[in-house]
Amino acid sequence: MISFNQVTKKYRQKVALDKVNLELIEGKIIGLVGENGSGKSTMLKLIAGLTYPTKGEVLINEKTVNRRSASIVSYLSELDEYYRFYNVEKTIEFYASQFSDFDPKKAYEILTFMKLNPEIKLKELSKGNRGRLKIVLSLARNAPIILMDEPLSGLDPMVRQSIVKGLLSFVDLEKQLVLITTHEIRDLENILDEVIAIKDGTIIGHHNVEQLREEQNLGIVEWMTTIYE
Amino acid sequence: MSDLFRSGEPIYLQLAERIKRQITRGELQLGEKLPSIRDMGIAVNVNPNTVQRTYRELEGLKIIESKRGQGSFVTDDEHVLQSIREQMKKEAISRFVQGMREIGYSDDEIQAGIESYLAGKGAPEQ
Numbered sequence: 001m002i003s004f005n006q007v008t009k010k011y012r013q014k015v016a017l018d019k020v021n022l023e024l025i026e027g028k029i030i031g032l033v034g035e036n037g038s039g040k041s042t043m044l045k046l047i048a049g050l051t052y053p054t055k056g057e058v059l060i061n062e063k064t065v066n067r068r069s070a071s072i073v074s075y076l077s078e079l080d081e082y083y084r085f086y087n088v089e090k091t092i093e094f095y096a097s098q099f100s101d102f103d104p105k106k107a108y109e110i111l112t113f114m115k116l117n118p119e120i121k122l123k124e125l126s127k128g129n130r131g132r133l134k135i136v137l138s139l140a141r142n143a144p145i146i147l148m149d150e151p152l153s154g155l156d157p158m159v160r161q162s163i164v165k166g167l168l169s170f171v172d173l174e175k176q177l178v179l180i181t182t183h184e185i186r187d188l189e190n191i192l193d194e195v196i197a198i199k200d201g202t203i204i205g206h207h208n209v210e211q212l213r214e215e216q217n218l219g220i221v222e223w224m225t226t227i228y229e
Numbered sequence: 230m231s232d233l234f235r236s237g238e239p240i241y242l243q244l245a246e247r248i249k250r251q252i253t254r255g256e257l258q259l260g261e262k263l264p265s266i267r268d269m270g271i272a273v274n275v276n277p278n279t280v281q282r283t284y285r286e287l288e289g290l291k292i293i294e295s296k297r298g299q300g301s302f303v304t305d306d307e308h309v310l311q312s313i314r315e316q317m318k319k320e321a322i323s324r325f326v327q328g329m330r331e332i333g334y335s336d337d338e339i340q341a342g343i344e345s346y347l348a349g350k351g352a353p354e355q
Contacts, residue, residue, distance in 0.1 A: 029276055168271045173278065190240055191276045210239050210279065219236025 007056035034198035107140035260305035
């Protein structure tokens, strides 16, 4: 469904990704792990069509990614760029107006599940509730590809748990692929189908997680310790 | 929340084991409907693809059966239940005995130890 063919991405002289090859197939939840600056976010932006490869190509369903790919890719980086004076309800309306696959009914279901008050203004949301709102907005789209950049980062355990449950409850793996970058592997390890490790712009490992456990008796964290040494 | 499962072993097998125990303990009755794949995934925080594999594994063992359009059910075959109970008993005993032998106990000591445990102060709490 998503292919990287010999993708190199440079920002001025700095190489963010170096000749990356990757194939991702639909119906999976995939974790992308690696240190800050390793190239994780660049990969998401390339899939979302927010930046383009310096060399090589990124394909979705055999078509080169471009700006219009946003119509089939749900990608939320930062919530801070939204209109801070909007309340939650208005933000949902705004999203519904921007994306034809945005399902307001689903948005309210997730909202209720996350116990978010639709009246509250974005600038008044706590960090945890901003994290929850991001999940509402990205999962309410019936997009074939959902990208999440550090959805659990800096959130307390209760919020992390509600986000993981929300993800499991509202993602439709018959039709969707989810790619998540994360440092919080423990929270996500049981819900990932695959894990990809990236270091200095290069993919250093890509595995089916159950296979890692079955064939090497390794959990994701233990596996990472072996490959990052 | 990851506490339910050990990290270095396949989750689909651990979940299958968990369901088998629920059956042997009677928490899941013969013929009872299992949660849908999605609901089971949400309940134990596991990917639905993994739950699906667990259900397939248990179907292969004839412990559950899926009825088209209705979901998955615990078998209503008493013999299957008996054989799971027997098999799990053997596995538990074998693990225990192996552990005791590794510590260095003789079979007589193990047997005597169990008898006194069951008869006396070490009887099951609860």
